[in-house]
Amino acid sequence: MKKLILFSLALAFNASADWPQFRGPQGNGVTTDKNLPVTLSPESLKWSVDLPGRGLSGAIVMGDKVIVTCSSGPTQTRLHVICVSAKDGSTIWHRQFWATGRTMCHSKTSVAAPTPCSDGKLVYAVYSSNDVVCLDLDGNLQWLRGLTADYANVSNSLGMSSSPVLSGGTLVVQVENDSESYTLGLAKGSGINRWRLDRPKAANWTSPVVLRNGLVALQSSKGVHAVRAGDGTKVWSYDDGASTIPSSAIFDGVLYVPSRGITALELNQGDAANTPKQLWQSSRLSPATASPIVMGNKVFTVNRAGVLTAGSRTEGKRLWQTRLKGPFSATPVVAGKHLYFFNEAGLVQVVDVSGKEGEIVGTLELKDQILGSPAVGGGALYVRSNAKLFKVAK
Numbered sequence: 001m002k003k004l005i006l007f008s009l010a011l012a013f014n015a016s017a018d019w020p021q022f023r024g025p026q027g028n029g030v031t032t033d034k035n036l037p038v039t040l041s042p043e044s045l046k047w048s049v050d051l052p053g054r055g056l057s058g059a060i061v062m063g064d065k066v067i068v069t070c071s072s073g074p075t076q077t078r079l080h081v082i083c084v085s086a087k088d089g090s091t092i093w094h095r096q097f098w099a100t101g102r103t104m105c106h107s108k109t110s111v112a113a114p115t116p117c118s119d120g121k122l123v124y125a126v127y128s129s130n131d132v133v134c135l136d137l138d139g140n141l142q143w144l145r146g147l148t149a150d151y152a153n154v155s156n157s158l159g160m161s162s163s164p165v166l167s168g169g170t171l172v173v174q175v176e177n178d179s180e181s182y183t184l185g186l187a188k189g190s191g192i193n194r195w196r197l198d199r200p201k202a203a204n205w206t207s208p209v210v211l212r213n214g215l216v217a218l219q220s221s222k223g224v225h226a227v228r229a230g231d232g233t234k235v236w237s238y239d240d241g242a243s244t245i246p247s248s249a250i251f252d253g254v255l256y257v258p259s260r261g262i263t264a265l266e267l268n269q270g271d272a273a274n275t276p277k278q279l280w281q282s283s284r285l286s287p288a289t290a291s292p293i294v295m296g297n298k299v300f301t302v303n304r305a306g307v308l309t310a311g312s313r314t315e316g317k318r319l320w321q322t323r324l325k326g327p328f329s330a331t332p333v334v335a336g337k338h339l340y341f342f343n344e345a346g347l348v349q350v351v352d353v354s355g356k357e358g359e360i361v362g363t364l365e366l367k368d369q370i371l372g373s374p375a376v377g378g379g380a381l382y383v384r385s386n387a388k389l390f391k392v393a394k
Contacts, residue, residue, distance in 0.1 A: 020060055020061075122136055132186070371386075
């Protein structure tokens, strides 16, 4: 039954050309789009548009709309949600709000760090200031909530970047930090608390992962907890510690956790709510900032030196390494046999990983700092810098 649920869910995601959240429809950076460019040239840059503020948030793609968040002003107190046309980058709508919580953060990041998400009808944007905004796809405000009004002691001087996810009618928002640390389950139609779960008091920049509809994995320095999206009750836990920067990735019923390198946890075949089985643990696949990516029979990670490592999905054995031009903050996306990397200097690198080692088959200079992860839609890649939003396509 479990495999059937996962398979049916995958079919539902694959039927959609949208990119509705951080790392795409399945939260693992994988796209079924077969029309992405491979050999790049200056003509591959179809358009770029100026953004009114900074941000690390990735774009989301809903049909012909590309939506991204920004923060502006001397202390980044002005919050933006911008929707542009996928065709030409023209502005469809632009909404602005005032931050109600703390906007302090490291100079490299910004208040608009979390990637928004959508259920196809509504868009949910979360900011490091602990403001949550819900709009419809035409930009009409549905509700707004300043979480600091209810939880005044939330504090992280470096800024927060956990991206929200939707599961079973609940918006799951991780607000984990050094002081009042928690995760919330909000009713997606109203923003009212369904539940509040106390979490480890430590800075954490990872994002939740939907294991199946109604079950979400929360990662922290302590490990991974699986909770029911409906009421926040803990179902199972992996308690061997985990990274607080790269997030876990789920693929074909296995959760790949950045823990002691990478730890592969096989979800129970009968029911993902049962404690998973640890398949393997490999310190040789340790990621840096970018989250792991899984494709075919391999799992891929990038370390701090910009080295791409391919490991075996079945046993975690390191297969090969290829040096790329880094460093990387953005998690790559995978389409077919190609990985698409965007380094911090704005260099796009397309890597063919089907051979005995990775081969760079396409490059493009965007000439701007890129820290946010790319989105995919309609045969194009959409990626943002602090100043611009770019479209790369054939």
